[in-house]
């Protein structure tokens with residue numbers, strides 16, 4: 001065969017990735033279960049590069065140069081397993097199967113192990129940026145063996161996005177499921193970013209009394225500063241859009257029930273397993289869930305709330321500035337939490353993930369791309385064992401400078417009855433981490449009282465139990 005890479009699964013993502021490879025000078029074998037899609041791709045885009053269409057699995061495998069690199073872009077879950085079952089028997093030792101779908105990292109670990117035993121490299125690759133990214137340059141998070149990356153890396157570098165400094169947004173994340181894990185956390189952070197932006201909008205609308213058009217302007221201004229990011233940019237676009245049918249702001253004619261595909265939920269589930277507090281991401285997932293409970297919301301509509309006090313123009317402008325501070329500080333916290341989760345996953349599974357390089361490859365091509373990520377990269381590059389983003393001097397200083405306004409915004413939201421689960425959770429996390437003493441000491445006392453769970457003391461080593469039901473003397477714990 002002559003094709004340097006093959007793509008099977010030619011729905012929107014696979015088709016665009018195949019075109020991206022071809023446009024960058026690679027010979028690409030293309031295959032789809034339903035052959036009509038393969039023919040359509042070659043008919044429509046055949047002049048963009050060199051495609052080798054294949055109708056059968058055998059033809060597809062024969063079209064690939066060795067060692068073969070075969071990328072699967074089918075629906076995640078059972079279809080991925082079905083396609084692996086179909087192709088693996090046709091492959092040889094040293095060949096590479098790449099799964100670019102949104103697989104759960106645990107599935108990727110299982111598949112990698114099974115295929116490794118058969119001498120085949122299996123590479124789970126997180127691909128972010130949606131269909132536009134797939135065509136013009138995604139952010140790419142490959143897992144798998146270092147050996148597989150030697151053969152695959154140069155091809156991925158051709159199609160990845162370019163960060164502002166010209167670097168391609170792809171790097172080997174770590175073995176087996178590391179790439180899909182990092183992609184999962186990327187999506188969790190994306191949920192948190194979107195929720196924080198939504199809260200900022202809600203406050204500007206409800207407390208400052210701004211119109212969607214005015215808020216679009218506010219976001220445009222913010223986008224020229226430290227919040228410069230794709231999500232802020234498109235938020236301004238969405239808010240400035242007018243519904244054609246009614247002439248109303250678009251945001252006012254959309255049903256206010258957010259949907260989700262599940263990667264945010266995975267992030268939180270795994271965080272619970274790892275014991276990592278990703279409260280910002282969790283609140284974002286729950287906020288979508290709350291919005292979707294239409295009957296519950298309907299039944300709750302009459303519950304009493306506070307009497308809102310409208311702000312005058314000067315107060316509103318001042319409040320908008322405070323919201324920018326709250327948004328930025330909360331964003332620092334949600335990235336702190338997300339990177340903590342990546343480090344925890346890396347420790348649990350022995351991946352040795354370089355957090356600075358993760359931040360670097362999120363700088364372009366993906367949904368959370370932002371100027372801010374360059375600073376995160378710098379923080380982790382300067383100190384690989386940085387305990388937390390909040391331990392970086394610059395971020396600590398910024399959050400310190402933002403905190404008064406951040407607190408004022410959360411307080412105002414509470415007084416005015418506007419829900420801000422993201423801002424509030426972020427602030428609570430910040431205050432919990434800073435605290436000299438936490439009430440966890442009391443929790444331990446309660447646990448010892450009802451369950452003899454024992455506690456440790458601040459002044460002595462060991463574990464202890466108080467005889468709560470007896471004379472309340474202290475004994476050495478089990």
Ligand code: NBP
Nearest residue numbers: 009010011012013033034073074075076079101102130131
């Ligand atoms: P879909 O997720 O909609 O999957 C459609 C493709 O899967 C078609 O090529 C279909 O073949 C194939 N397929 C199915 Br369904 N069952 C199959 C089976 N049993 N055997 C062989 N092929 C099968 O496509 P997509 O939206 O392009 O996404 C592809 C992957 O990329 C997914 O895992 C997705 O989660 C991930 N992803 C998507 C985005 C995005 O923005 N859409 C972003 C990042 C990652 P057919 O034509 O014969 O039905």
